[in-house]
Amino acid sequence: MTAVQGIAAGTRTWIPICPYTDLIPERGAAALVRGRQVAVFRTHDDRLFAVGNRDPFSGAHVMSRGIAGTRGEEPVVAAPMHKQTFSLITGVCLDDPTTALPTYPTRVTNGTVEVSVE
Amino acid sequence: MNVVVVGYGPTAHRLVETLAAKGFTGSITVIGEEPRPAYDRVALTSYLSGTGAEALTYPVPGGIATRLADRVTAVDREGRTVTTRSGHVQPYDVLVLATGSAPFVPPVPGAEGAFVYRTIEDLDAIRDASREAEAGVVVGGGLLGLEAADALRGLGLATHVVEMAGRLMPRQVDEGGGAVLRKHVEGLGITVHTGVGLDRLEDGRVLLADGTAIEAGVVVFSAGVRPRDELARQAGLEVGARGGVAVDEGMRTSDPSIYAVGECALAGGVVYGLVAPCNAMAEVAADRILGGRAVFAGADQSAKLKLLGVDVASFGELSGALDVTYMDPVSGVYKKLFVSDDARTLLGGICVGDATPYATLRPLVGRELPAAPGDLLFAGTSVTVELPDDAPVCTCNNVTRGQVRAAVAEHGCTDVAAVKKCTRAGTTCGSCVPALASILASEGVVQSKALCEHFDHSRPELFDIARVRGISTFSRLIAEHGRGRGCDICKPVVASILASLNNGHVLEGERAALQDTNDHFLANIQKNGTYSVVPRIPGGEITPEKLIVIGEVARDFGLYTKITGGQRIDLFGARVEQLPDIWKRLVEAGFESGHAYGKALRTVKSCVGSAWCRYGVQDSVGMAIALEMRYRGLRSPHKLKSAVSGCARECAEARSKDFGIIATETGWNLYVGGNGGFTPRHADLLANDLSDEELVRAIDRFLMFYIRTADRLQRTSAWVESIGLDYLREVILRDSLGICADLDAAMARHVATYFDEWRATLDDPEKLRRFVSFVNAPGIPDPSIVFETERGQIKPVLVEVGRS
Numbered sequence: 052m053t054a055v056q057g058i059a060a061g062t063r064t065w066i067p068i069c070p071y072t073d074l075i076p077e078r079g080a081a082a083l084v085r086g087r088q089v090a091v092f093r094t095h096d097d098r099l100f101a102v103g104n105r106d107p108f109s110g111a112h113v114m115s116r117g118i119a120g121t122r123g124e125e126p127v128v129a130a131p132m133h134k135q136t137f138s139l140i141t142g143v144c145l146d147d148p149t150t151a152l153p154t155y156p157t158r159v160t161n162g163t164v165e166v167s168v169e
Numbered sequence: 170m171n172v173v174v175v176g177y178g179p180t181a182h183r184l185v186e187t188l189a190a191k192g193f194t195g196s197i198t199v200i201g202e203e204p205r206p207a208y209d210r211v212a213l214t215s216y217l218s219g220t221g222a223e224a225l226t227y228p229v230p231g232g233i234a235t236r237l238a239d240r241v242t243a244v245d246r247e248g249r250t251v252t253t254r255s256g257h258v259q260p261y262d263v264l265v266l267a268t269g270s271a272p273f274v275p276p277v278p279g280a281e282g283a284f285v286y287r288t289i290e291d292l293d294a295i296r297d298a299s300r301e302a303e304a305g306v307v308v309g310g311g312l313l314g315l316e317a318a319d320a321l322r323g324l325g326l327a328t329h330v331v332e333m334a335g336r337l338m339p340r341q342v343d344e345g346g347g348a349v350l351r352k353h354v355e356g357l358g359i360t361v362h363t364g365v366g367l368d369r370l371e372d373g374r375v376l377l378a379d380g381t382a383i384e385a386g387v388v389v390f391s392a393g394v395r396p397r398d399e400l401a402r403q404a405g406l407e408v409g410a411r412g413g414v415a416v417d418e419g420m421r422t423s424d425p426s427i428y429a430v431g432e433c434a435l436a437g438g439v440v441y442g443l444v445a446p447c448n449a450m451a452e453v454a455a456d457r458i459l460g461g462r463a464v465f466a467g468a469d470q471s472a473k474l475k476l477l478g479v480d481v482a483s484f485g486e487l488s489g490a491l492d493v494t495y496m497d498p499v500s501g502v503y504k505k506l507f508v509s510d511d512a513r514t515l516l517g518g519i520c521v522g523d524a525t526p527y528a529t530l531r532p533l534v535g536r537e538l539p540a541a542p543g544d545l546l547f548a549g550t551s552v553t554v555e556l557p558d559d560a561p562v563c564t565c566n567n568v569t570r571g572q573v574r575a576a577v578a579e580h581g582c583t584d585v586a587a588v589k590k591c592t593r594a595g596t597t598c599g600s601c602v603p604a605l606a607s608i609l610a611s612e613g614v615v616q617s618k619a620l621c622e623h624f625d626h627s628r629p630e631l632f633d634i635a636r637v638r639g640i641s642t643f644s645r646l647i648a649e650h651g652r653g654r655g656c657d658i659c660k661p662v663v664a665s666i667l668a669s670l671n672n673g674h675v676l677e678g679e680r681a682a683l684q685d686t687n688d689h690f691l692a693n694i695q696k697n698g699t700y701s702v703v704p705r706i707p708g709g710e711i712t713p714e715k716l717i718v719i720g721e722v723a724r725d726f727g728l729y730t731k732i733t734g735g736q737r738i739d740l741f742g743a744r745v746e747q748l749p750d751i752w753k754r755l756v757e758a759g760f761e762s763g764h765a766y767g768k769a770l771r772t773v774k775s776c777v778g779s780a781w782c783r784y785g786v787q788d789s790v791g792m793a794i795a796l797e798m799r800y801r802g803l804r805s806p807h808k809l810k811s812a813v814s815g816c817a818r819e820c821a822e823a824r825s826k827d828f829g830i831i832a833t834e835t836g837w838n839l840y841v842g843g844n845g846g847f848t849p850r851h852a853d854l855l856a857n858d859l860s861d862e863e864l865v866r867a868i869d870r871f872l873m874f875y876i877r878t879a880d881r882l883q884r885t886s887a888w889v890e891s892i893g894l895d896y897l898r899e900v901i902l903r904d905s906l907g908i909c910a911d912l913d914a915a916m917a918r919h920v921a922t923y924f925d926e927w928r929a930t931l932d933d934p935e936k937l938r939r940f941v942s943f944v945n946a947p948g949i950p951d952p953s954i955v956f957e958t959e960r961g962q963i964k965p966v967l968v969e970v971g972r973s
């Protein structure tokens with residue numbers, strides 16, 4: 052249930068977002084984290100991912116409202132505007148690998164989803 | 170060189186089109202008696218079911234001069250000119266007669282009051298006369314007569330066919346086939362009189378030679394055609410004893426600078442009455458004019474009945490040393506093959522009730538049979554017939570199997586539409602389309618129906634799986650019938666299927682995660698990530714109080730307002746957290762969701778109708794409201810739009826809708842499959858003069874059948890085209906699949922379980938919690954959303970797009 056990415060936990064600042072159970076599986080939620088918009092996703096197998104909420108193709112902050120699913124083995128989200136698909140793991144756009152979303156480490160502490168944006 | 174063509178029918182069109190395509194550099198003038206350029210006469214009957222004259226008319230190739238609605242009355246061979254009725258004199262170097270033929274009207278007393286069936290104007294006259302009549306008689310039970318009879322039946326007349334010979338379609342079928350055909354035709358409610366001629370016509374009555382009197386307001390002659398060779402006769406050209414302008418194998422008449430092509434020509438002693446040989450003649454003449462040596466060596470006279478829902482076809486020789494017959498009187502199938510005396514060479518065949526041999530065996534005429542004749546007939550389609558490359562597949566356009574294969578292998582065609590475009594096969598009578606599909610398949614082109622990487626099934630298959638197995642969750646469907654966790658393609662499709670089947674709330678439980686953002690927020694996303702809100706305004710009718718509420722809501726929330734094309738009002742610029750507050754105000758004033766965001770019924774537009782309009786004949790507003798209330802919330806493969814017009818002036822533009830209704834003096838005409846948008850299409854007439862109840866029942870079934878069988882994002886226009894209007898009529902008006910009770914029940918369930926999604930969301934705190942810009946800061950609006958002002962209203966400030 053815990054996914055930690057990036058540099059070792061403990062050295063970074065974690066910002067609490069919401070209770071883990073508030074997230075609907077395979078549906079994103081947007082969070083405002085230190086002035087940055089982050090889209091948080093919980094997959095059907097209870098993994099947690101955070102990517103930038105801004106859709107680089109349309110410029111609108113809407114990634115959290117895309118449909119999450121899989122492409123092959125990769126967990127993905129499709130931009131709600133024009134349906135470009137991004138990996139939730141790497142943020143890279145699978146339809147245009149020159150474009151990517153920023154990704155952020157996540158974890159769950161005492162049932163609360165936390166994200167780090169530093 | 171200066172070419173003049175007399176007559177502007179399909180043959181003339183093929184001639185000038187071929188000349189233009191082959192780079193002819195001289196001048197071409199076509200003089201035609203009808204008021205329009207050539208049109209698809211083979212498809213003439215579709216004019217009565219709503220295909221417009223423009224849609225039937227062929228485009229005039231560039232660089233060609235036309236003179237329409239004028240008739241050539243004289244040819245001066247010495248001076249090389251033609252003179253028209255209007256006095257115009259046109260010089261020529263080469264003259265082509267393409268004057269076609271005229272319907273034969275037998276010289277019986279009273280015949281002048283009857284109609285013929287050849288031009289658009291003839292059909293206009295028949296349609297007008299049918300308005301006052303109750304019954305109609307077609308004289309002549311051949312291919313065309315039966316087509317005309319079906320048309321009269323479609324116009325709502327009790328229809329009779331009178332045929333002098335002992336059976337229907339005497340030229341195409343033998344006695345056994347005729348008996349089976351008669352059963353089919355009678356089964357459609359048409360009264361058949363064979364073996365009897367006409368005595369006379371009286372006002373409103375047809376008297377047969379055996380004394381029978383038929384009361385009928387409309388009489389149509391379809392008793393054969395006669396070549397229009399009057400110009401040729403008068404100019405002293407050689408004509409046949411029984412008519413027709415005599416030509417040699419290069420289509421040249423007895424005057425070397427005059428050609429004759431099409432139905433007016435007598436080629437090799439035969440006058441041809443089908444479009445395929447006429448086209449072949451046009452191509453030969455074009456080649457000759459360009460200096461070529463092409464020859465016309467006679468042509469196939471295969472024929473297939475296009476209408477009536479009865480398959481009747483014949484091909485090749487209708488006699489032979491040996492014949493093999495298959496007859497199943499119970500299911501009304503009769504098939505016969507004629508073969509050479511060693512039973513190895515196919516000579517011809519007749520089929521009634523099942524025309525599959527027509528497509529598969531016609532190309533083999535004159536060749537060795539691929540299997541024993543009996544096996545070919547009994548096994549039906551299960552024997553695969555491998556055609557040689559030089560076998561003709563499309564005789565109308567003279568396309569061989571080899572050419573179709575080349576289209577696939579060399580030109581990369583991957584579906585029937587592409588093959589049609591590339592080769593012209595299948596673009597005239599359409600009877601070879603199944604053969605094209607099977608050649609594609611035999612070339613290894615697999616038409617994948619897989620929805621996406623997660624499901625190998627098509628949308629209609631998934632619909633059936635979910636319906637028959639009672640599957641009500643995406644997780645179960647993908648676990649049992651798919652792979653992975655789905656995507657933006659399959660999830661909304663499954664969401665729509667589940668909504669059509671179960672009718673629960675689209676945001677209930679797991680289903681919330683399947684929805685596209687529009688359905689997820691019950692509003693329409695706009696370019697800056699805000700949403701627009703459209704309350705339902707059934708039929709476009711709204712009280713002043715409700716209009717004021719919409720104005721107040723827009724003002725209080727600072728929304729941009731725009732009147733939509735569907736006669737409602739769109740409120741733009743709402744942030745997600747504002748949506749519930751906006752709905753609350755609207756719902757309190759009696760509004761509900763307009764489903765503008767869903768692949769669902771959108772609006773039923775209306776004109777003002779008989780309540781106010783001095784031309785209106787029915788209450789179009791009342792009907793539009795009733796229909797919109799009945800079908801509101803109905804989820805479908807794509808959006809559905811409708812409109813109701815109160816008279817034939819059609820102010821509601823119903824024929825551009827998925828289902829459009831136009832009032833008549835006595836009821837409603839129902840049109841289906843219309844579309845605006847990217848590929849505009851006029852809706853086709855499905856049924857006419859329906860009562861209120863009949864109308865609603867027909868629409869119920871149309872919509873439910875569409876929802877069950879259409880592909881993902883297939884609008885009704887493409888769906889109707891793919892299944893065919895006749896098939897649709899059979900299924901939903903005549904219940905040929907026996908599913909109408911089921912379709913009716915499904916719609917009844919929809920109507921009974923409808924609820925307003927906005928109100929249901931407002932009543933559910935769990936669902937309401939999702940309507941925030943940020944989960945961790947519910948009170949804060951999205952700071953990236955910024956507006957400027959234009960013409961007194963808000964407008965999104967364009968967000969700069971810089972990737973990554």
Ligand SMILES: Cc1cc2nc3c(=O)[nH]c(=O)nc-3n(C[C@H](O)[C@H](O)[C@H](O)COP(=O)(O)OP(=O)(O)OC[C@H]3O[C@@H](n4cnc5c(N)ncnc54)[C@H](O)[C@@H]3O)c2cc1C
Pocket residue numbers: 175176177178179180181200201202203210211212213214239240241242267268269270271286287288313316397400430431432433441442443444445447473475598
């Ligand atoms: C309802 C219907 C259904 C049909 N279905 C089929 C089918 O399924 N399969 C099939 O193979 N065939 C079918 N046919 C037959 C097919 O339409 C004809 O073979 C084809 O139209 C012949 O074309 P044409 O140009 O030679 O003659 P036409 O179509 O008769 O055209 C000749 C034109 O010349 C004009 N004209 C004549 N004289 C003059 C003059 N002196 N000056 C100026 N203009 C003149 C006429 O007004 C006419 O417009 C059908 C025909 C009808 C009526």
